[in-house]
Every structure is written in C-alpha cells, then in structure tokens.
Amino acid sequence: MRTKHFLPVIVATAIGVGACQTAPKQTRQVVKPVFSAADMDLTMQPGENFYQYANGGWMTQNPLPDAKSRYGSFDKLGEENRENVKKVIEKAAAEKGAPGTISQKIGDFFAAGMDSAAVEKAGITPIQPLLDEISNISKREELVTVISSLQRKQFAPVFHFFSSADQKNSDMTIAGIYQSGLGMPDRDYYLDDSERSVKLREAYHTYMTTLFSLIGNAEDDAAKMTETIMAFETKLAEASNTRMENRDPHKTYNKTDVAGLVKMAPEFPWNQYLAGIHVPAPGDVNVYQPHFLGEIAKLYQSESLETWKTFLTAVVVRESASYLSSSFVDANFDFYGKALSGKKAQEPRWKRVLGATSGALGEAVGQLYVADFFPPQAKVRMETLVENLRIAFGQRVDQLEWMSAETKQAAHEKLTTINVKIGYPNKWRDYSDLTITAESYVTNIMASNEFDFAFDMSKLGKAVDKEEWHMTPQTVNAYYSPVANEIVFPAAILQPPFFYLDGDDAVNYGAIGVVIGHEMTHGFDDKGRYYDKEGNLNDWWTAEDTKLFEERTQVLVDQFNAIEVLPGTFANGEYSLGENIADLGGLCISYQAYCNSLKGKAQPEKIDGFTADQRFVLGYSRVWAQNIREKEILRLTKEDVHSLGVNRVNGPLPNVQMFYDAFNLDASSALYIAPDKRAIIW
Ligand SMILES: [Zn+2]
Numbered sequence: 001m002r003t004k005h006f007l008p009v010i011v012a013t014a015i016g017v018g019a020c021q022t023a024p025k026q027t028r029q030v031v032k033p034v035f036s037a038a039d040m041d042l043t044m045q046p047g048e049n050f051y052q053y054a055n056g057g058w059m060t061q062n063p064l065p066d067a068k069s070r071y072g073s074f075d076k077l078g079e080e081n082r083e084n085v086k087k088v089i090e091k092a093a094a095e096k097g098a099p100g101t102i103s104q105k106i107g108d109f110f111a112a113g114m115d116s117a118a119v120e121k122a123g124i125t126p127i128q129p130l131l132d133e134i135s136n137i138s139k140r141e142e143l144v145t146v147i148s149s150l151q152r153k154q155f156a157p158v159f160h161f162f163s164s165a166d167q168k169n170s171d172m173t174i175a176g177i178y179q180s181g182l183g184m185p186d187r188d189y190y191l192d193d194s195e196r197s198v199k200l201r202e203a204y205h206t207y208m209t210t211l212f213s214l215i216g217n218a219e220d221d222a223a224k225m226t227e228t229i230m231a232f233e234t235k236l237a238e239a240s241n242t243r244m245e246n247r248d249p250h251k252t253y254n255k256t257d258v259a260g261l262v263k264m265a266p267e268f269p270w271n272q273y274l275a276g277i278h279v280p281a282p283g284d285v286n287v288y289q290p291h292f293l294g295e296i297a298k299l300y301q302s303e304s305l306e307t308w309k310t311f312l313t314a315v316v317v318r319e320s321a322s323y324l325s326s327s328f329v330d331a332n333f334d335f336y337g338k339a340l341s342g343k344k345a346q347e348p349r350w351k352r353v354l355g356a357t358s359g360a361l362g363e364a365v366g367q368l369y370v371a372d373f374f375p376p377q378a379k380v381r382m383e384t385l386v387e388n389l390r391i392a393f394g395q396r397v398d399q400l401e402w403m404s405a406e407t408k409q410a411a412h413e414k415l416t417t418i419n420v421k422i423g424y425p426n427k428w429r430d431y432s433d434l435t436i437t438a439e440s441y442v443t444n445i446m447a448s449n450e451f452d453f454a455f456d457m458s459k460l461g462k463a464v465d466k467e468e469w470h471m472t473p474q475t476v477n478a479y480y481s482p483v484a485n486e487i488v489f490p491a492a493i494l495q496p497p498f499f500y501l502d503g504d505d506a507v508n509y510g511a512i513g514v515v516i517g518h519e520m521t522h523g524f525d526d527k528g529r530y531y532d533k534e535g536n537l538n539d540w541w542t543a544e545d546t547k548l549f550e551e552r553t554q555v556l557v558d559q560f561n562a563i564e565v566l567p568g569t570f571a572n573g574e575y576s577l578g579e580n581i582a583d584l585g586g587l588c589i590s591y592q593a594y595c596n597s598l599k600g601k602a603q604p605e606k607i608d609g610f611t612a613d614q615r616f617v618l619g620y621s622r623v624w625a626q627n628i629r630e631k632e633i634l635r636l637t638k639e640d641v642h643s644l645g646v647n648r649v650n651g652p653l654p655n656v657q658m659f660y661d662a663f664n665l666d667a668s669s670a671l672y673i674a675p676d677k678r679a680i681i682w
Pocket residue numbers: 012013014015016518522579582
C-alpha cells in the first residue's frame with residue numbers, strides 16, 4: 001500500500017548567460033527583507049563554495065530533527081504547510097458532518113488513525129481476512145484469484161496495473177503494467193555485493209523475520225519464510241529493469257492487448273486475472289517491462305504454491321505494517337527509516353496520520369485548504385510569471401547557436417502549447433462512493449485504495465480527462481507531464497522560499513521563476529524531448545540537432561559524474577541528467593525573463609545589501625539549503641533522479657556567466673569553469 005499514488009509516466013517532479021543589458025540605477029521597491037547575513041556564511045568565499053556561502057547560517061540554525069533524514073528549506077516549508085493542513089482537517093472534524101459528507105469522512109479518517117488504543121487492540125485483525133485468503137489457497141488456479149483481489153486493494157504483489165495516457169496517442173487512456181514486488185526499493189540492493197547492499201539485505205532479513213513472527217509464526221519458521229521470500233524477490237530483482245532502463249520512453253513503450261499479453265507471458269492466467277480485477281476487457285495495454293512480465297509468468301507456474309503463499313503474505317504484511325499496531329510500525333521504521341535513510345526517530349503519530357488522510361482524501365482536503373490558505377493574488381502573479389518565462393524561453397530558443405531553424409520551429413510550437421495549471425483543479429473529485437468510518441484506520445485505508453483503483457480503472461478506453469490533476473493542492477511540489485505537455489504548480493508551493501507574494505522580482509525570478517523554467521525545460525530534457533507538442537512519443541528533432549544536443553548534455557553528465565558525494569561515491573550524471581538539464585535551463589530562462597521584466601530600465605538598488613543579480617542567485621540557492629544524513633545521501637544517489645541540494649547549487653551555477661558577473665568571480669575561484677568547458681543547452 002506504500003505505492004498508492006503510483007504514477008510512472010508523469011514524473012519529472014519538482015524542482016528541482018550574461019548580465020541584463022540595462023542602464024544602472026532605479027528606484028528601490030518596497031519589500032520585506034528576505035536575506036540576512038545570519039542565514040549565510042560570510043566567512044566562505046562565494047567562488048569557493050557558493051552553497052555554503054549562501055546557506056551556511058541557515059544550515060546551522062536548522063539542524064536535522066531526529067525524525068528527518070534530510071531537512072531543508074523545502075522541507076521546512078512542508079512542515080509549516082502541514083500545520084495549515086492540520087487546521088483544515090481539525091476544522092472539518094469539528095463540524096461533525098452528517099454521514100457521507102466530506103467533513104465526516106475527513107474527520108473520521110483522521111480520528112480512526114489517531115485512536116492508537118483501538119489500533120493497538122486490533123493488532124493484525126484488520127488484515128487477517130487477507131492473510132486467511134492467502135493461507136486458504138490450495139491449488140494454483142486459486143492463486144490468481146488472490147493476486148487480483150490484492151491488486152484491487154492496490155497491493156500490486158507482482159506488477160502494478162493502472163491507467164495512463166497512451167504515449168503515442170496521448171488523448172486516449174489505456175492500461176499500463178509496471179514491474180513491482182520488491183520490498184527493498186532498488187534491484188541492486190538484492191544483487192550487488194557493495195558493503196551497503198550487504199548491510200541492507202541483512203536489515204531487510206531482520207525486518208521480514210520480525211514481521212513473520214509478529215503474525216504468529218515461530219522464530220525458526222519465520223526465519224525460513226524470510227529465506228524463501230529473499231530467494232523469490234532476488235529472482236524478481238534479476239528480471240527487473242534498471243532505473244536507467246526505466247527512464248527510456250521507447251524501451252518502456254510496448255503496446256499490446258490481451259491476446260498480446262497471453263503471447264508475451266503465456267504461463268499467467270490473464271483472463272482470470274482481468275476478471276478478478278473487474279476489468280475483463282481492458283483494451284490496449286502498455287507493458288513497460290516485457291521481459292519482467294515474461295519472467296513473472298514463468299515463476300507463476302514454476303515456483304511452489306508454498307513459496308507464492310509466503311510471498312503474498314509478505315507483501316500484505318509489509319505494505320500494511322506502517323498502519324498497524326506499534327510493533328509493526330516500529331519494525332517498518334527500523335528498516336525504511338533507520339537502515340535505509342538513517343533517521344533516528346519516527347514522526348509523531350499525528351503527522352503520519354495527517355499524511356495518510358491528506359493522501360486518501362486528497363482533493364477533499366485540498367478544496368478546504370485552498371479556501372483558507374491560497375490567496376487569489378498568488379494565482380494572478382503566478383500566471384504573469386509563467387507567461388514571462390514562456391516568452392523568455394522562446395527568445396532563448398531563437399538565440400541557440402547549435403539548433404537548426406527546422407527544430408527551432410517545432411520547439412516553439414511545443415513551448416507555445418504547454419498547458420499551465422496553477423493552484424488547484426477547476427473541478428474537484430467526487431468522493432461520494434468512498435465509505436469512511438471512525439471504526440478502523442487500516443480498513444479505511446484499504447477502502448480508499450479500492451476506491452482509487454476502481455476510479456483508475458473507470459478511465460480505461462476513454463478520452464484523457466485534461467482537467468485532472470496528479471498532485472493535490474496542499475502538496476509542496478510541482479511537475480511537468482510529458483504526455484500532457486503541461487506544467488502544474490499546486491497552491492502549497494506558492495509560498496516562501498519559492499514564492500514571496502510581497503517579495504521583489506529578482507528573488508521571485510530566482511526562486512519560483514527558476515522552478516517554472518525547470519518544469520518547462522523538462523519538456524526539452526533528455527527524456528521530455530522525445531515527446532511532441534501533443535504529448536506523443538514522436539521525434540521532432542533533425543538527426544544533426546539530436547547529435548549536437550547529446551554532445552552538449554554529455555558535458556553536464558561528465559560534470560556531475562565527477563562530483564564525489566561521499567568519499568568513494570560519485571553522483572550519477574546519466575541518471576540525474578534530466579533534472580540537471582532542467583535546473584540549468586530554469587536558471588538561464590528565468591534570468592532572461594527577469595532581464596525582460598526590467599524593460600531596459602536599470603536594475604533596482606541593493607536590498608539587504610545585495611544587488612538584484614545577487615538576490616536572483618541567492619533566491620535560487622536558498623530553495624536548496626538543507627542538512628542531510630550520510631545514509632540518505634547514499635540512498636538518494638542510488639534512487640533519486642534529483643541531485644543533492646548542494647549540487648543543485650554548485651553544479652549548474654558555474655555554467656552560467658551571470659553568476660560570475662554578479663559576484664565578481666574570476667578564474668581563480670574553485671567553482672570556475674572555463675567558458676569552453678561549460679554546459680550551454682537551453
Ligand atoms: Zn524536475
């Protein structure tokens with residue numbers, strides 16, 4: 001159930017040139033102070049380590065809480081915003097709405113989660129019916145019935161089954177099948193012999209043995225069951241694509257139908273499975289990893305029934321553990337929190353339950369959230385900023401020396417077509433058919449998962465609903481969707497340190513402006529560039545332009561591959577390329593938009609002692625201020641497409657001339673990159 005909001009295609013989340021040609025001097029704008037010396041480290045030379053210079057004080061003043069593996073200005077906003085979401089939920093709960101109303105559902109979901117006495121008393125009772133279903137399997141034909149029953153509750157034991165836009169016909173919704181089944185979050189953790197992977201395997205072993213014991217198995221039996229699932233999951237890991245392979249939109253586009261599934265993975269009983277998930281005729285299906293699916297089908301027949309039953313039991317307990325009684329929650333935290341990320345303590349219960357409530361009733365909470373916490377002026381100012389960024393991006397496309405007129409024309413068309421969503425959806429999701437009671441937390445979560453799955457399946461074979469959002473308004477993040485060619489900025493990101501409603505332009509262009517530019521650039525990064533203006537996988541580049549683009553992006557790959565994140569561990573320049581292109585593009589485009597905003601007038605006077613250009617760079621850098629644990633550095637370097645905060649600042653900035661000009665840096669600076677070695681892409 002951890003993977004509830006599984007969206008493989010959308011992705012490309014979050015956020016991630018010379019000086020303006022103007023005459024000097026302009027009247028000071030009246031603004032609130034944003035930067036103070038106390039948040040910086042003025043003992044550090046900006047050209048030595050700009051990230052430390054800009055954020056050193058902030059990092060000292062905001063030490064890592066025990067419950068965090070990373071704590072940055074981004075996360076701090078998340079914490080502050082959580083207080084607002086809490087107010088929304090408490091207000092809804094206080095209304096004591098009639099059964100079936102939104103306020104009743106929000107109030108009861110939260111109350112059931114907070115009733116820790118009831119959760120402790122229930123133990124494994126809420127998942128017992130599922131465990132019984134599994135243990136009652138007596139022949140192979142019954143196996144698929146249970147797999148599909150679990151699928152309807154979003155456990156995705158062996159693969160995810162979901163709806164998504166067809167990547168070559170992006171107006172239509174088709175089914176997708178995506179690899180799944182691993183308890184550890186990367187195939188390499190099962191397969192490689194690095195010290196870290198060996199340790200993680202040991203910790204995972206302990207975790208699963210604890211879970212098997214907690215559901216009533218003797219210690220010896222629990223240990224044997226863990227051996228069984230380790231061997232089984234290792235086979236799944238071997239069959240799984242790597243993260244790099246999964247970033248390849250062509251390799252993961254394999255459209256077929258039910259007859260094709262039968263051919264591709266003949267040992268799996270597809271018709272029974274599809275009937276079991278209540279989608280007997282799904283129509284077209286995209287199989288992201290055909291090899292994986294073929295192997296799953298073979299395992300369906302070749303593995304013993306006992307192995308399958310042990311594995312399905314593992315999936316159910318593992319995915320439910322964080323919602324069950326404290327012994328399950330603690331075991332879950334020991335692995336996913338401590339061993340993987342280095343956290344020292346769990347978040348307080350109210351924060352965890354709040355997250356679950358906000359996830360299960362996302363747009364219901366969101367609707368109340370925006371009414372109380374999203375000023376309409378923020379949307380208006382944001383709309384202007386986005387259009388200014390679009391204009392600036394177009395100007396930069398025109399100026400590109402390496403791109404042909406033909407590809408430029410197509411780039412312009414794609415840029416003009418980008419759809420923009422700001423704040424919250426125009427129409428809200430209907431939760432009428434979801435039943436929530438104050439009785440059982442886990443039962444509510446399973447009901448919500450089943451409701452979401454049915455909703456997802458109801459879209460198959462229909463036109464894509466272009467009004468739908470794939471992030472809730474209360475989420476501090478943003479995304480670009482290549483299949484929709486759209487950028488989306490939820491209400492919650494339109495707050496400091498991203499967006500200063502009363503702030504000066506330089507800071508806002510450096511912060512939210514770069515975020516906008518970042519998301520736009522995703523349409524033109526190493527992956528997004530394969531999608532055309534309609535969101536279809538359809539190459540619009542000339543061969544020569546592709547070659548020149550790849551030469552330029554290789555410079556960025558090499559720069560990041562050379563960054564040692566911890567002694568002996570290097571950043572992955574290939575895997576993080578799309579995000580790094582987006583950060584660099586975002587900086588260049590937003591700076592151009594800022595220069596445009598001056599309309600030839602002089603830059604404003606210094607504020608807080610910094611010039612406008614300096615404030616642009618500081619505004620950008622502050623977004624990425626963070627403290628982070630070593631284990632989290634290692635985990636993110638393996639699992640996350642985004643670069644670490646320090647490298648999102650010190651990585652792209654030295655490729656941008658205005659950075660040197662703003663802080664009077666020359667070739668003697670440690671961060672200096674000679675002009676002919678810089679990555680200049682968008
Ligand atoms: Zn991104």
